[in-house]
Amino acid sequence: MIPQEIIRRKRNGEELSSADISSFIGALAAGQLSEGQIGAFAMAVWFKGMSREEIVALTLAMANSGDRLEWADIDRPIADKHSTGGVGDNVSLMLAPIAAACGLAVPMISGRGLGHTGGTLDKLESIPGYTITPDAGLFRRAVKEAGCAIIGQTGALAPADGRLYAVRDVTATVDSIPLITASILSKKLAAGLQTLVLDVKVGNGAFMADRHQAEILARSLVEVANGAGVKTSALITDMNEPLADSAGNAVEMRNCLDFLAGRKENTRLDTVVLAFAAEMLVKSGIAASPDEGERMARQALSSGKAAEVFARMVSMLGGPGDLIENPDKYLARAPVEKPVMAVRSGWLAACDARGIGVSVIDLGGGRRHPADRIDHRVGFSELLPLGTRVNAGEPIALVHAADEAAAERAAAALAAHYRISEDEPALGPVIAGLV
Known part of the structure; x- marks a missing residue:
C-alpha cells in the first residue's frame, strides 16, 4: 500500500x-x-x-482498528442511542435506564462537550465518585447487572478514529458527512451493538442548522450503519431552543433526577425521551409498535423501575447509592443564583440556543481549551420554553454562577438571547422527522 x-x-x-x-x-x-x-x-x-x-x-x-466488545453472555438485545449534540440535551441520562428497565442492555459510550454543546460525561462527573472510565470488567458487570452503563470511550475502542479526528480538528475537515458518519459509527460498531437510534439535531443550537443538511447526515448514518449490520434509524429533532429547562452540568443532572421522578411530564424533553425509548424498543423487537413502546417506557418511569436502574448504575460505577433520595447532599450548588428577568411583556418567540450554550461556557461550565477544568455547579435552570407569555420583570430563567459579577454578565447575556414578541409564535414540532 x-x-x-x-x-x-x-x-x-x-x-x-x-x-x-x-x-x-x-x-x-x-x-x-x-x-x-x-x-x-x-x-x-x-x-x-x-x-x-x-x-x-x-x-x-x-x-476494527482496536478492540470490539462482545456481549454473548447477556441475553438481552444490545442497543444504544447517539446524539449529534445540542444545548440542554440530557436525553441519554434518562433514556439509558428507561430502555434498560424495559428489557434492553445499553452499553452507552458517550462524549464530552464539543463546542457550544454539552457533554454527557461532563454531566455525570458532577456526581462525586462516578467513574467514566471503568475497566472492562466493571463496565461489563454494570451492563449485565444494572442493565446499562454510560461511560467514555477508551483508547482501545476505534483508536484510528481518535487520530483521524485530531487531524481533522486542525485542518478544517470536521464538517465532512462521510468523515462524521464514520467517526460516530465506528465507535458504536466497536461497542458491539445490535440496534442503534440516532438523534440528529437541527436548528440554531445544532451543528446542522439547515434541515436539508440534517436529513443528508441522518440518511448517511442510517444507511451506513444498516450496511454494516446494525439495525438503525434516526429521528431529526429541533434544537432552536434548549431541550431541557436547564443547561449546565449539575443543573442538568438535577433535571434528570426530576425527570426520573415523574416531574417533567408534558415537556419537549418528555416527548423526545419517550420517542427514543419507543424507537429503541421497536428496533430491538421488544415492542410491536411505537405506541406500545411508549406505553412500556411510561410504565418504567411511573413504577420507579427506571429510577432504580439509574441508581444501581451510579452505585456500581462508584457514585453514591442514595443520589436519587439525597441529591442536595451530592450535587454541588453554585454560590450565586440570580433570576433573569424578561425585558418586556409579550411572548417568548425565539432564542439563540447556540448563544445559551456559549454562555454556559462563559460561566465556566464548558471548555475553551481541552485542558480547562469545568465548574460543574454553574449554568441555567428554570428556562421557560418558547411560546410562554411573560410580563416585563418576570423571571425567564435562573443563573447559577461562581460569583456575583459572573451572574450579572450571564443574566444580561441570557436575556439578550431571547426575542420577546407581541404576537404568539407558531412553533414547529420537537420531532421533525424519522429516517
Whole structure:
C-alpha cells in the first residue's frame, strides 16, 4: 500500500476499494502515516466525498482498528442511542435506564462537550465518585447487572478514529458527512451493538442548522450503519431552543433526577425521551409498535423501575447509592443564583440556543481549551420554553454562577438571547422527522 497513491486517487475523485481503505486506516492506526498524509486524505474526502460503499468500508476499518466488545453472555438485545449534540440535551441520562428497565442492555459510550454543546460525561462527573472510565470488567458487570452503563470511550475502542479526528480538528475537515458518519459509527460498531437510534439535531443550537443538511447526515448514518449490520434509524429533532429547562452540568443532572421522578411530564424533553425509548424498543423487537413502546417506557418511569436502574448504575460505577433520595447532599450548588428577568411583556418567540450554550461556557461550565477544568455547579435552570407569555420583570430563567459579577454578565447575556414578541409564535414540532 502506497499512501500517496490512495490520496491521489481520492483527490482525483476515484472510488477507493475496501482493501485500499482498510490498508490506509490500518497504517493510520499503526502510526505509519504522517499527519500531512492523514490531513491530505481528509481534505480529499472533504472535497470529493465518498460513495455509500466507501463510507461503510471506512467505518468498518476504523471500528476494527482496536478492540470490539462482545456481549454473548447477556441475553438481552444490545442497543444504544447517539446524539449529534445540542444545548440542554440530557436525553441519554434518562433514556439509558428507561430502555434498560424495559428489557434492553445499553452499553452507552458517550462524549464530552464539543463546542457550544454539552457533554454527557461532563454531566455525570458532577456526581462525586462516578467513574467514566471503568475497566472492562466493571463496565461489563454494570451492563449485565444494572442493565446499562454510560461511560467514555477508551483508547482501545476505534483508536484510528481518535487520530483521524485530531487531524481533522486542525485542518478544517470536521464538517465532512462521510468523515462524521464514520467517526460516530465506528465507535458504536466497536461497542458491539445490535440496534442503534440516532438523534440528529437541527436548528440554531445544532451543528446542522439547515434541515436539508440534517436529513443528508441522518440518511448517511442510517444507511451506513444498516450496511454494516446494525439495525438503525434516526429521528431529526429541533434544537432552536434548549431541550431541557436547564443547561449546565449539575443543573442538568438535577433535571434528570426530576425527570426520573415523574416531574417533567408534558415537556419537549418528555416527548423526545419517550420517542427514543419507543424507537429503541421497536428496533430491538421488544415492542410491536411505537405506541406500545411508549406505553412500556411510561410504565418504567411511573413504577420507579427506571429510577432504580439509574441508581444501581451510579452505585456500581462508584457514585453514591442514595443520589436519587439525597441529591442536595451530592450535587454541588453554585454560590450565586440570580433570576433573569424578561425585558418586556409579550411572548417568548425565539432564542439563540447556540448563544445559551456559549454562555454556559462563559460561566465556566464548558471548555475553551481541552485542558480547562469545568465548574460543574454553574449554568441555567428554570428556562421557560418558547411560546410562554411573560410580563416585563418576570423571571425567564435562573443563573447559577461562581460569583456575583459572573451572574450579572450571564443574566444580561441570557436575556439578550431571547426575542420577546407581541404576537404568539407558531412553533414547529420537537420531532421533525424519522429516517
